[in-house]
Amino acid sequence: MTERHPDFEQELDRLSFTKAYMDHLITSQESDQEDLKNRQEDTLENLTFKDSSLRYQEMLSHANFMKMSNDQLESLKHLRNKPYFARIDFHQKEKPERETFYIGKTSLFDRETQLPIILDWRSPLANVYYEGRLGEVSYEALGERYEGEVSLKRQYQIEEGELCDYRDIDLTTKDELLQDSLAQNSENRITEIVSTIQEEQNQIIRADLRKPIIVQGAAGSGKTTIALHRISYFLYTMKDIFHPEEMLILAPNRLFIHYISEVLPELGVDKARQTTYMDFVQTATGIDLPVISQHEVLMKSVEGSMPASQLSYAGFKGSKSFKRILDRYLQRLKKSYKVDEDFTLCGFRIKSAKGINRLFFEEYSYFPYEVRVQKIKAVLQSELRRKKKQILTKMATKYDEALDQALYGMKDANKRKIRVSFLITRKEERLKEIKQAARTAVSKYMKQFPKVNVLSFYQKLFDETAFMSLCPEASYDVQMIRKETKKAHENKKLYAEDLAPLLYLQTFITGMDPDYRAKKVVIDEAQDYSFMEIYSLRKAFQTDLFTIVGDLAQGIYHYRGIGNWEMLQQEIFPTAQYLTLQKTYRTTIEIMNLANGLLDRMPEELPKAEPVVRHGELPVFIERSVNWKRRLREQIDELQNSGMKSFAVVTKSKQEANLVAEQLKAAGLHFETMKEDQNELGNQVILPAYLAKGLEFDVVFLYCEHQPYEENERDIKMLYVAMTRALHRLYMIGQKPEDFLLSKTENNLYCKV
Numbered sequence: 001m002t003e004r005h006p007d008f009e010q011e012l013d014r015l016s017f018t019k020a021y022m023d024h025l026i027t028s029q030e031s032d033q034e035d036l037k038n039r040q041e042d043t044l045e046n047l048t049f050k051d052s053s054l055r056y057q058e059m060l061s062h063a064n065f066m067k068m069s070n071d072q073l074e075s076l077k078h079l080r081n082k083p084y085f086a087r088i089d090f091h092q093k094e095k096p097e098r099e100t101f102y103i104g105k106t107s108l109f110d111r112e113t114q115l116p117i118i119l120d121w122r123s124p125l126a127n128v129y130y131e132g133r134l135g136e137v138s139y140e141a142l143g144e145r146y147e148g149e150v151s152l153k154r155q156y157q158i159e160e161g162e163l164c165d166y167r168d169i170d171l172t173t174k175d176e177l178l179q180d181s182l183a184q185n186s187e188n189r190i191t192e193i194v195s196t197i198q199e200e201q202n203q204i205i206r207a208d209l210r211k212p213i214i215v216q217g218a219a220g221s222g223k224t225t226i227a228l229h230r231i232s233y234f235l236y237t238m239k240d241i242f243h244p245e246e247m248l249i250l251a252p253n254r255l256f257i258h259y260i261s262e263v264l265p266e267l268g269v270d271k272a273r274q275t276t277y278m279d280f281v282q283t284a285t286g287i288d289l290p291v292i293s294q295h296e297v298l299m300k301s302v303e304g305s306m307p308a309s310q311l312s313y314a315g316f317k318g319s320k321s322f323k324r325i326l327d328r329y330l331q332r333l334k335k336s337y338k339v340d341e342d343f344t345l346c347g348f349r350i351k352s353a354k355g356i357n358r359l360f361f362e363e364y365s366y367f368p369y370e371v372r373v374q375k376i377k378a379v380l381q382s383e384l385r386r387k388k389k390q391i392l393t394k395m396a397t398k399y400d401e402a403l404d405q406a407l408y409g410m411k412d413a414n415k416r417k418i419r420v421s422f423l424i425t426r427k428e429e430r431l432k433e434i435k436q437a438a439r440t441a442v443s444k445y446m447k448q449f450p451k452v453n454v455l456s457f458y459q460k461l462f463d464e465t466a467f468m469s470l471c472p473e474a475s476y477d478v479q480m481i482r483k484e485t486k487k488a489h490e491n492k493k494l495y496a497e498d499l500a501p502l503l504y505l506q507t508f509i510t511g512m513d514p515d516y517r518a519k520k521v522v523i524d525e526a527q528d529y530s531f532m533e534i535y536s537l538r539k540a541f542q543t544d545l546f547t548i549v550g551d552l553a554q555g556i557y558h559y560r561g562i563g564n565w566e567m568l569q570q571e572i573f574p575t576a577q578y579l580t581l582q583k584t585y586r587t588t589i590e591i592m593n594l595a596n597g598l599l600d601r602m603p604e605e606l607p608k609a610e611p612v613v614r615h616g617e618l619p620v621f622i623e624r625s626v627n628w629k630r631r632l633r634e635q636i637d638e639l640q641n642s643g644m645k646s647f648a649v650v651t652k653s654k655q656e657a658n659l660v661a662e663q664l665k666a667a668g669l670h671f672e673t674m675k676e677d678q679n680e681l682g683n684q685v686i687l688p689a690y691l692a693k694g695l696e697f698d699v700v701f702l703y704c705e706h707q708p709y710e711e712n713e714r715d716i717k718m719l720y721v722a723m724t725r726a727l728h729r730l731y732m733i734g735q736k737p738e739d740f741l742l743s744k745t746e747n748n749l750y751c752k753v
């Protein structure tokens, strides 16, 4: 403890002052709220049905204000438990003396002096805390550069509003602080990193917000955490332009969304939309056919119930080659919007076909086809309205002139009478005719434009004639893909790989409903996305503001996912900044050494994780002998006694997960089997490796019974994912070490019990 530190009393005073100030704010906010509530009740009482909408508006704005201050109040109360986590002493060059700034999760200003009591961690000056060392520093704010000297960086441990400890950061203690945080169990991890964000991570959070970034980060290097902090930083910095609802976070599954949802309110980004690619496309396109997910396909391939060739089918539909076919198909559709006939009204030309085509193919070329059609319709309607009057006047004048001629030019009274009456009747008929035709002219004309339903348009692509005419060079495999897809469509099913093309076609044909548009997109586990999936998102949102994070070593959907980041940079985001995270914060050196060994088995070189210095126990191999369940129970008891909270049994397949679930249940061990759409993550769970992606547990038990890991890309990566989920301990339960690809060379990397 630091009780004897010379600044201790001063620090206690500072904390008391901050809390007292917060208490004062809380009390005054509460009384403001009471006032507002009373005013609201008064308004409501005196409201009658005769009241103007102004009174209702007044009520509404009271309600909104109450909600706002209620949110502020809650956040203030929450903040009071830990008002700040760090301090910097900074002497800015132009200023006469050194200033002290306390850094917390949100800022707090003295209402009278407007001076900061707490500085937000996302503020420009707080960057100095994360970046560089003590001494000369500089930072930028609102385009200005400030220079100065940092003489102190101090970190606080405050719990329930009480100061427990603090330490000054220099080169040696920086790691100590991080290690303290990493040694904690999984319960407190992800939410509390704001005080220990590392320099390489800070660079990603604060990388140019106007550019896309692609981050290759090793397992446990903080990709998810950092991506979320980047959104928080983005919203803070651009709060006047962007709103949380305009952010889209794409996660691998619902379980993962639940897992990250805890951290979002802390970062002020809970209103950002969080979904999976599959859910997003289904909602945005309104297509609700059942989808055969990539996870299902992976499991079938693991369980051996699907020929390996089918995996390559999925790869094709996610590829650039398939995009070319779609582009040709769209070109064909686009051509079908060309009109040959002029738009006329009773023989009068309102707009020429050439003019209409010019609108569609040139002037409106930035809009989706259907939007162009609607715009053309509006133009025709207004042209018609305008020209109808002229036509009616012209027509009336023509008949009036003829009448004049008849009246004054015809000498024979009888003939004149007949002619005049004919002209009057004809005039009326013609005018009526024109008025009637005008009512339906536009809608009749519009009928010649194609009516396109995105889903059926896509499905028709797989008709043999259509497909072969677009892709005459199709190989045998590609033809098989066509047949396979057609079969699924006939059975009213879609493959996951059909979703990106559907979104892509929708973008060109109807465009995206504004309700689903996003201005900034975060993609986690991006290595599992196909080219088409990312490309379709980029096209649909028409924005470059993407934060893409992933790890190629965890690309378990190798048959469809991105094989390298350069391709993404070259083909989709040419302005993207590429950054890497190599250090892993999740797991121990011992576990990481074993996991990294797996990557040596891969033919290509994969980025390895460098563990930050944190030692733990060697991973343990437990032979699945008669009494393994008893040993497991004893092990769990022991681990729980030593403070471990979350346990996961991770298997290679779903089948194996169900199998071990039954065995554990029979043995009286309570583990819950996790499903893809589950919203809760318990403390003792069983799940296949693909579902464990992105998650972490204090203790991981890898389990193999019928499906040992094999020496191939898919299995090596799955095993790597499974191993790197452990924060503190890793156990492998199987028949023999080889089930986990452990050969003699790895003997020193694990132990047997």
Ligand SMILES: Nc1ncnc2c1ncn2[C@@H]1O[C@H](COP(=O)(O)OP(=O)(O)OP(=O)(O)O)[C@@H](O)[C@H]1O
Pocket (backbone or CB within 6 Å): 178, 181, 182, 189, 190, 191, 192, 193, 196, 197, 198, 201, 217, 218, 219, 220, 221, 222, 223, 224, 225, 226, 551, 554, 585, 586, 693, 694, 695, 696, 724
């Ligand atoms: N700077 C940090 N200080 C403290 N803890 C950190 C820091 N960075 C990351 N961590 C912790 O490391 C763990 C891994 O982080 P995260 O899940 O974001 O990594 P990831 O790269 O997305 O992992 P993976 O790809 O394996 O799913 C989390 O428990 C997180 O809280």
